[in-house]
Amino acid sequence: MTGAAAPRVRGGPPPSALTHDRMTHVELTWIEKKIEYWIRFGREAAEQIIDRRQRVVSFRPNTVFAFVRWAANDFGTIISRIDIVRAVEPGEAYQTLPFVRPGGEILLKIEGWPKVEDVLRHVDAIEAIGIDADAVSPEHWRHVHNRMAAGHQPRAYTLDQHRAFLLRGKVRP
Numbered sequence: 001m002t003g004a005a006a007p008r009v010r011g012g013p014p015p016s017a018l019t020h021d022r023m024t025h026v027e028l029t030w031i032e033k034k035i036e037y038w039i040r041f042g043r044e045a046a047e048q049i050i051d052r053r054q055r056v057v058s059f060r061p062n063t064v065f066a067f068v069r070w071a072a073n074d075f076g077t078i079i080s081r082i083d084i085v086r087a088v089e090p091g092e093a094y095q096t097l098p099f100v101r102p103g104g105e106i107l108l109k110i111e112g113w114p115k116v117e118d119v120l121r122h123v124d125a126i127e128a129i130g131i132d133a134d135a136v137s138p139e140h141w142r143h144v145h146n147r148m149a150a151g152h153q154p155r156a157y158t159l160d161q162h163r164a165f166l167l168r169g170k171v172r173p
Contacts, residue, residue, distance in 0.1 A: 024101070026056065026059070027056050029054050030053055033072060034072060034073075035070075036069075037099065040133075041066050042059060042065025042134050044057045046058040062086060066085075066119075066123065066133065067084075068081070068120075079111075080112055081110065082116045083097060083108065083110075084107045084141045086105040107138050107142055108145040110148055122144060125156060126157050129159060131162050135162075137161065143155065
C-alpha cells in the first residue's frame, strides 16, 4: 500500500500485520447502538473491508484526521471520545492510541459526550466557513484541547487565521 492509493480489499491480514508500509491504519467498528467507531474528517488513502461491521482505513503521513469512539452497554454509554491525530512519518516519534497503528501525534483528546459534541460542533463551524477540518492549523486543535481541558470555550477558527497558517507553510523550508 505504498505510493498511490491502494484499491479496496476484502478480508486480508489484520491491521497489525500491515506495519511494512508508511501508512497509519485505523480500525473501525460499527455495531449499531453498541460500538460505533468512525472517522469524522480526514482524507483516507485506502480502505480495507474486513466484514460488514469492521474495516480499516489508512492515512498517508502528515494527514490529520478525527477518530470518534463511542460504546454502550445495557446501562448506557461507557466511552465517548474524540481524538484529532496527525499521521506520522516512519521513524518519527508518536503517541499510541487504541485502534490506531502504529500511532500518531495526538493534537486533541477529549472524553465525555457533551465535550465530544462541542468538538463536533466546532468542526462543523470550521467547515461552514469553507475550510476542510483536516487543513486546519495543528496549533488550533491544540488550542481547542487546552481550552476545553481548562473548562473554557475555544476561540473560533477564522479565515484570517487559516490564511496566516497557509502563508507560514510557504515560508518554511
